[in-house]
Amino acid sequence: MSSTPISLRGQVEPFHVMEVLKAANERARTHGDVITLCAGQPSTPAPRVVRDAAAAALASGEVLGYTDALGIPALREAIAGHYADTYGLTVDPAQIAVTTGSSAAFTALFLAAFDAGDTVLMARPGYPAYRNTLQALGCRAIELDCGAEVRFQPTVAMLEQWAHRHGTPRGLILASPANPTGTVIAAAELAAIARWCEERDVLLISDEIYHGITYGEDAHSAWGSSRAAVLVGSLSKYFSMTGWRVGWAVLPPALVRPVELLLGNLNICAPALAQVAAVAAFGAEGRRELDGHVRRYAANRDLVVTRLPELGVAQWAPADGAFYAYADVSHLTHDTLAWCREVLDATGVALTPGVDFAPVGTGRAELDGSRWFRLSFAGATADIDEAMSRLAAYVQSR
Ligand SMILES: Cc1ncc(COP(=O)(O)O)c(C=O)c1O
Numbered sequence: 001m002s003s004t005p006i007s008l009r010g011q012v013e014p015f016h017v018m019e020v021l022k023a024a025n026e027r028a029r030t031h032g033d034v035i036t037l038c039a040g041q042p043s044t045p046a047p048r049v050v051r052d053a054a055a056a057a058l059a060s061g062e063v064l065g066y067t068d069a070l071g072i073p074a075l076r077e078a079i080a081g082h083y084a085d086t087y088g089l090t091v092d093p094a095q096i097a098v099t100t101g102s103s104a105a106f107t108a109l110f111l112a113a114f115d116a117g118d119t120v121l122m123a124r125p126g127y128p129a130y131r132n133t134l135q136a137l138g139c140r141a142i143e144l145d146c147g148a149e150v151r152f153q154p155t156v157a158m159l160e161q162w163a164h165r166h167g168t169p170r171g172l173i174l175a176s177p178a179n180p181t182g183t184v185i186a187a188a189e190l191a192a193i194a195r196w197c198e199e200r201d202v203l204l205i206s207d208e209i210y211h212g213i214t215y216g217e218d219a220h221s222a223w224g225s226s227r228a229a230v231l232v233g234s235l236s237k238y239f240s241m242t243g244w245r246v247g248w249a250v251l252p253p254a255l256v257r258p259v260e261l262l263l264g265n266l267n268i269c270a271p272a273l274a275q276v277a278a279v280a281a282f283g284a285e286g287r288r289e290l291d292g293h294v295r296r297y298a299a300n301r302d303l304v305v306t307r308l309p310e311l312g313v314a315q316w317a318p319a320d321g322a323f324y325a326y327a328d329v330s331h332l333t334h335d336t337l338a339w340c341r342e343v344l345d346a347t348g349v350a351l352t353p354g355v356d357f358a359p360v361g362t363g364r365a366e367l368d369g370s371r372w373f374r375l376s377f378a379g380a381t382a383d384i385d386e387a388m389s390r391l392a393a394y395v396q397s398r
Pocket of ligand 1: 100
């Protein structure tokens with residue numbers, strides 16, 4: 001009898017939000033009353049100028065075949081221009097790799113920089129694909145408990161303590177603003193972490209894909225402090241283009257060629273039509289439209305944080321940026337996976353359980369994702385207001 005080979009490393013954690021999404025889609029079919037606050041994406045299309053550029057490229061009969069593995073020159077130059085305009089940083093387009101969403105940048109980068117068995121640190125709670133992708137590649141993904149006392153972000157003191165006990169890691173992933181917490185690392189702490197990494201040859205991977213969506217101080221780029229770091233960017237969030245699948249990495253010179261070779265083998269290139277159209281996203285007209293979305297997210301954020309206490313919530317992450325509220329509902333449940341299902345059944349509001357971001361039992365219990373949920377406020381303000389009313393009525397009726 002034959003048996004199909006199935007690898008151990010392929011057995012990654014499920015992405016629990018997909019289950020909620022499936023249940024939400026089912027309820028939308030049967031009840032038609034669903035408000036989806038579980039998806040980590042803007043509810044708006046790509047900027048008008050991008051859609052026009054895509055239509056023009058299609059109409060012209062342009063071939064849109066494979067591009068260079070590192071992306072079309074016009075887009076790499078536009079991204080370099082974006083660093084000059086936004087941060088005053090000079091970036092050589094030759095050090096930019098355009099990728100199939102930032103997700104493909106992470107895979108190529110992990111393969112280019114780390115060997116099986118290498119240790120890479122990240123925050124708990126944090127974006128689950130870092131951990132799952134590293135584990136699938138045979139690396140050791142180590143989560144550092146980051147609670148309210150450190151604003152849900154790693155600190156130099158924490159890295160020092162970890163290295164003292166376990167040795168120097170090979171890499172550190174930071175996300176600022178972060179998913180699911182939205183917290184931004186203060187400029188001085190980011191600089192100190194970048195220096196700490198550079199002095200020890202620890203590769204700092206700075207996930208900057210939520211840059212542009214901040215509500216107080218702008219987020220700083222790690223290249224302002226250390227050019228030994230890798231920056232990861234994306235058109236998915238601020239640029240409102242998740243499904244177009246365009247992201248990028250800004251690389252130290254030694255990583256450019258290995259990443260190019262890996263991308264050529266793994267993906268060949270990012271989607272050509274999306275690359276051609278994406279160039280327009282960086283112009284003034286596109287930015288005006290996108291900044292309007294950020295103003296709406298800001299209003300939505302104020303609404304959500306004003307109304308969270310109606311659910312009896314006393315603790316939530318500061319949401320300095322991104323479009324998420326990550327809230328502690330341990331007064332209501334210690335099983336948010338089941339609770340989110342109940343809430344969906346009772347109210348039609350789809351939320352994300354925290355278990356994707358902080359697996360249960362792998363660190364401090366009060367940070368277990370089973371006590372937290374994430375709500376995305378990227379949608380229409382009226383929908384979010386209605387969702388908060390339904391949630392408050394549900395919690396108060398229990
Ligand atoms: C922190 C973070 N990094 C990376 C990604 C991957 O995004 P994409 O591949 O669309 O650029 C996401 C998606 O939600 C995210 O939240």
